[in-house]
Amino acid sequence: MQIESKLPDVGVTIFTKMSKMANEYGAINLAQGFPDFPVSPKLIDRVHHYMQQGMNQYAPMPGVPILREAIATKTEHCYGWKPNIDSEITVTCGAIEAINSAVTALIHTGDEVIIMDPAYDAYEPIINLQGAKAIGVPLRQPDYSIDWSAVSEQITEKTRMIMINSPHNPSGATISAHDLEALERITSGTGIMVLSDEVYEHIVFDGEAHQSVLRSEALRARSIVTSSFGKTFHATGWRMGYLIAPSTLMTEIRKVHQYNTFTIHTATQYSIADYLKKPDHYESVAPMYQKKRDFFLKVMDSSRFKPVPSQGTYFQLMDYSAISDKGDVAFSEWMTKEVGVATIPMSVFYQDKQDNKVLRFCFAKNEETLEAAAEKLCEL
Numbered sequence: 191m192q193i194e195s196k197l198p199d200v201g202v203t204i205f206t207k208m209s210k211m212a213n214e215y216g217a218i219n220l221a222q223g224f225p226d227f228p229v230s231p232k233l234i235d236r237v238h239h240y241m242q243q244g245m246n247q248y249a250p251m252p253g254v255p256i257l258r259e260a261i262a263t264k265t266e267h268c269y270g271w272k273p274n275i276d277s278e279i280t281v282t283c284g285a286i287e288a289i290n291s292a293v294t295a296l297i298h299t300g301d302e303v304i305i306m307d308p309a310y311d312a313y314e315p316i317i318n319l320q321g322a323k324a325i326g327v328p329l330r331q332p333d334y335s336i337d338w339s340a341v342s343e344q345i346t347e348k349t350r351m352i353m354i355n356s357p358h359n360p361s362g363a364t365i366s367a368h369d370l371e372a373l374e375r376i377t378s379g380t381g382i383m384v385l386s387d388e389v390y391e392h393i394v395f396d397g398e399a400h401q402s403v404l405r406s407e408a409l410r411a412r413s414i415v416t417s418s419f420g421k422t423f424h425a426t427g428w429r430m431g432y433l434i435a436p437s438t439l440m441t442e443i444r445k446v447h448q449y450n451t452f453t454i455h456t457a458t459q460y461s462i463a464d465y466l467k468k469p470d471h472y473e474s475v476a477p478m479y480q481k482k483r484d485f486f487l488k489v490m491d492s493s494r495f496k497p498v499p500s501q502g503t504y505f506q507l508m509d510y511s512a513i514s515d516k517g518d519v520a521f522s523e524w525m526t527k528e529v530g531v532a533t534i535p536m537s538v539f540y541q542d543k544q545d546n547k548v549l550r551f552c553f554a555k556n557e558e559t560l561e562a563a564a565e566k567l568c569e570l
């Protein structure tokens with residue numbers, strides 16, 4: 191049968207490719223971003239408890255009320271503003287469903303969506319599926335900060351949305367309060383929406399606070415914010431995310447969500463609602479990952495890899511130009527096969543696939559895993 195691909199330039203994602211390769215060659219997997227340590231037994235007990243209690247049928251379409259209430263309380267605790275639990279919060283199948291449902295609901299054929307370049311690999315295909323165009327604005331070097339005058343220059347009458355992501359995957363860069371002010375200024379008086387992907391909101395280092403767009407009254411009136419319990423509670427396989435948006439936008443987003451995933455695993459929603467009651471459960475995540483980042487940097491110190499400072503996420507970029515002239519895709523494949531450590535080549539996140547000889551390492555791992563990887567890497 192002859193079919194016309196809707197995504198002719200897309201293959202399987204780099205995360206799937208590198209995890210498969212890591213398995214095949216028995217390499218330590220610092221590629222795809224997922225923790226190798228367990229979910230809290232307390233949280234698992236709660237899921238089991240609610241399944242035994244009979245919470246096994248459809249949850250309400252936007253999510254169970256007690257979880258939406260817990261999300262609203264957490265949001266107020268963190269950012270000083272409480273979203274409406276009926277109209278402004280929806281629980282989704284991971285943040286990727288949130289982004290997909292939001293873009294599908296709100297972006298039309300011919301629209302332009304400004305994204306940062308590099309960006310998480312899913313954004314552009316999701317935009318393209320709507321017949322819209324992703325306009326990449328290069329992040330500044332060497333710190334991957336946002337160049338707001340360059341963003342401003344790309345705004346046309348077709349611009350419907352600006353997508354930001356802080357803490358940023360893949361670079362680990364974070365935005366500051368000044369960035370929020372600039373975004374507010376640029377969008378003021380326009381009909382431009384903001385999609386702020388904040389899945390690593392609880393993984394910000396060095397005593398800095400996460401700058402959520404929800405802190406700004408003007409921004410939250412035009413923003414869709416996505417978040418992820420998979421990232422916060424080390425349970426990426428549970429596919430539990432959510433989004434916050436003003437009710438006019440949320441009404442449209444829920445029209446897509448209800449025909450997409452409809453609802454998310456009921457007992458898990460109840461368990462997370464319980465677990466969120468203790469702020470320490472999400473506030474202890476950043477110090478835990480900061481320790482891992484620092485440990486990874488320490489054990490890599492004698493290597494010829496040059497780290498790029500990571501301010502958040504569980505990723506660390508490393509420049510390998512002192513080690514090899516190979517392109518980053520070839521180098522990461524060679525490392526997986528010959529050295530036994532899998533990573534993600536940074537070029538895949540750029541629109542033009544530019545190669546700056548940088549790899550992304552995931553340090554959401556036990557110290558033994560990081561140490562074993564560093565031992566191999568320090569020999570290069």
Ligand code: GLN
Pocket residue numbers: 203205206221222223224359
């Ligand atoms: N977000 C994860 C990463 O950046 C990957 C998720 C996936 O494999 N789809 O590594």
